[in-house]
Amino acid sequence: MSGISLEVAAVKYKRQSVSVVMTHVLIALLPGVIVYALFIDARVIKNIFIAVIIAALCEAAMLALRRRPVITTLKDGSIIVAAALLALSLPQSLPLWQLIVGIVVMCSLGKHVFGGLGHNPFNPAMVAYAVLIISFPQTMTQWNTELGLLDSAPIHWDALTSATPLERLDTTLQNKLFESTNTTSIDKELAADVLKQSNWTLLAFMWLLGGVYLLAVKVINWRIPVSVLATLWLAYLAYGSLSSSTVIPATMALFTGAILFGAFFIATDPVSSATSHPGKLFYGVGIGLLCFFIREFSHYPEGFAFAVLLMNMCVPLIDHTFVRNSLRTDNAKRDST
Amino acid sequence: MAETGMSWLSRFRSSNNKHYAPNRHEGFPPIGGLALTRNKPGLPAPGSPIKDICLPAQLVFPLVDYHKHVLTPVVSVGDCVVIGDWLAPGVLTSANGVVSAIEDRSIIHPSHCSALCVVIDTCPDTEATLAAIQTNEVFSSLTAHERIRRANVSGLGGAGFSTANKLAAIHSSDIKLLLINAVECEPMISCDEALILSDATHIIEAVIQMINITRCARCVLAIEDDKIDAIPLLQAAIKSSRQSIDDAAVNIELILLSPIYPSGAERVLVQRIIGKMPSAGIRATDQGILCLNVATTLAASASQHGAPLIWRVVSVAGSAAAQPVNVRVRLGTPVSHVLEQTGNESAINNSGCTMRIRAGGPLSGFDLPNLNVPITATTNCITVEPAIASEAAIDSASACIRCSRCSDVCPVGLLPQQLHWYCDKTLTDDAMRFGLNDCIECGCCDVVCPSLIQLTASFRHNKATLREQQLSSQQAQISKVRFEQREQRLEQRALQAQSLRRQRAKQLQAKTAEHDPIAAAMARARARRTNK
């Protein structure tokens, strides 16, 4: 080095280090977590707490095994965010050991197998989610229904098997349709009613709030969430007008399930998402479409995790395709000469 | 993070409306870049002159050219030189004096290396020097371009390319646009702005003179719109020049740009004025655009009256500078002398411990370990910053999280995260494919990187490695050819020798066949025997 300073910019121009970015994400999660704890399930706090601690331990173990600096790497906070996101994605009634399995999978298979932060092709939290939902389908779809939310609902629910409100709605609509096959009267109002009464809608608004905060502090780019939401909205709109009327209204669809949470917090993970601007739009549209198809045409009530994982796979291709135009033309010129 | 906001907004505009015509006074939006807070300390009051730094006892002139090749001096120790004399091809003395040494001295360069320098013990200026040049018979017969070369005018913006060479690279009939660059977006650097504030009228006169010399079709004077004191001065000067000169062809378009760093860089400025970035490897002059810095324009104009380029304006600034100021400095003046004369003695004493002195601005500059290095034409700024533990920055660098902020701010439209990946893995071919050589090393990506990766440093290193590789492969090619030629020569020589030997042997044989007595005797004996 011979004492030559390589640093380009004076330090005061540096800002938004990875840890600051992660802190912003945690702040953005806060209103959602509070609403979740207060109105839906207080166990979420405990689960997040446990998840973060286990994830930090697991991460430290992985780093030590890989002979990487433990403390400095832990300090960037990325593992805390990933653990919190995973804990929020899982049902709060999940047995502790399954949560731990999820965390270990997230750290090892999701992240360190590929070389740690910045090298993982898949969103680690979603890898863990996918492993859990495939391995433990029963516990994974048992969303808590205790807090009296359902007492006020106009229909009787099968409290044990109801998943997210989306699945509840799904079953309700199907039951309703089944019960009244001869009537064409439609339960859009009913659906609206259910959702209005559900605190899940409030929660979805909190995720939206957090997302807007992230946009405001420039931690995330608008392209991915906007394209995800717009695609889903258009897909539901088109589907609603084309097919049976049991489809929930397009706008309402965005406030169900994990859509807003996923669009702002999961899909925007910079490591596993596309980098170029058109690429980000393409990536978002892909997630939106896949999510719609999985929701509407598969067994899974919520397809966000799979949509994200499938699009993660396409990211290298997307990045390769949407290289900045200036580079492309230059290279074409260079190749031709 | 205002800069990312700006850049995506502007890109949205330019990409969605291809026929978006710029407001003639605004220019095109930049591709990337940073909107940095304006920080220009030490500007003179409008209309007041820039302070001159007194002539130091010794001036030092590095004998290196634009490509940092060492030049051969044309003077020797003990020679008397006057202002405007050549010390080496491409190096002029900026003061009268005696050559006291020609030796290795440390120069203003990021390498901290030393190079061959001419040291001059100065003596006071005399009025006669300039007059002598002007009345010189030879001078009056020189063309405008030759006068610029004679005055050794070079770019005072940053790169320091010879203005005469720049003019030579473009035929005057091909000049479509004369672009006068008054844009300096980097914080701390304010030498061009100081020049405009002190002497806007002369600048506009100089621009008009350059228009006449180049006979360009269009002339644009580009400046950022936040130089609120300088703009009215320029506008007034343009207006009064229109009134005083009847020539209708003289029309200087003043274009005000949003202050996005690094709009002052030539490629970026061209993009902001004509709306299109020159392709890789294409210079502005290839496109018929002659881009000159304001200070360079002034120097080129002065060269027409015989004045050689002997001084430049230097900003002394920085958060630890006692007195930020812009001063006129003779080229060759040691940095320590400038700091001393501007009241920054504490910076000299504390250099390397509590303060660090940088040449250039906070983004484009580099640290100076030694303050005896001489000011050159490219030294636009000396910044005095409090020393920081640079280990802190190195320690905290973490893995790239592919946030793509760097590609959002890259002013030349590269993908720094991709380049970094290739550079890290020394995949130079791929890095080349992604435009490594187009990087202008502005440092924008370093500023926004959340993982604190030293992107620019890594690109600089890899560009240098690449150049070195090309150089050594050229060298290998030369050796290969020489070896093969030698082999061929040796082979040919061997063949020649062989054929010569054969020839001689044959001749000998023929000779002996004729006169060999033994053979003859044997033949006779054989003949006798057969006869028996």
Place this chain on the structure above:
Amino acid sequence: MSSALLAIVAVALIMALVGYALSRLSDPIPADDSPSSDQTEGTTNTEPNTAQIIEAVNQRLPQTQCAQCGYPGCRPYAQAIVNDNAPINQCPPGGTELINELAEYLAVEPLALDPERGVTKPEQLAYIVEDDCIGCVLCINACPVDAIVGAARQMHTVISDQCTGCELCLPPCPVDCIELHPVDQPLHRWQWPKPA
């Protein structure tokens, strides 16, 4: 229990199969310009063009012509590699980098540099101590790249731009007046150091 056993066996089997397949597939795939890919081209001569391969190998050699490989120059070594299967680890100036490059090009296993041939040295230049030179012309004849000028009983000197630092001029010199100097980095070839 038996089902668990079945699962373990099945997974182990699949893993073994997939692992084997991957390990087979990970064999270095020859680069586009490598000789083995010429065979797949639909050209008339199925034999790869030997002259071209020699040229390509020679192109990769450092051209110091130092003969440390045991052949009288870079081209002869290239010919030996291609024609006589000479090992690719005989070139100290090229070092490990060259060995890897050649291994990739020729699709053979990279070897460690043969220590008998010498070690990789930093760039150097020959320098004739002119006071001691007796003008014997022996070094001029030894120089593989004609980088020494001089004449009989006249002082000789090295053209430093052409010198490859091959050391071949050292043994013939009867008065040992040739020294090897490390190349000092000129300013125009200065490189920014690699960031940490």
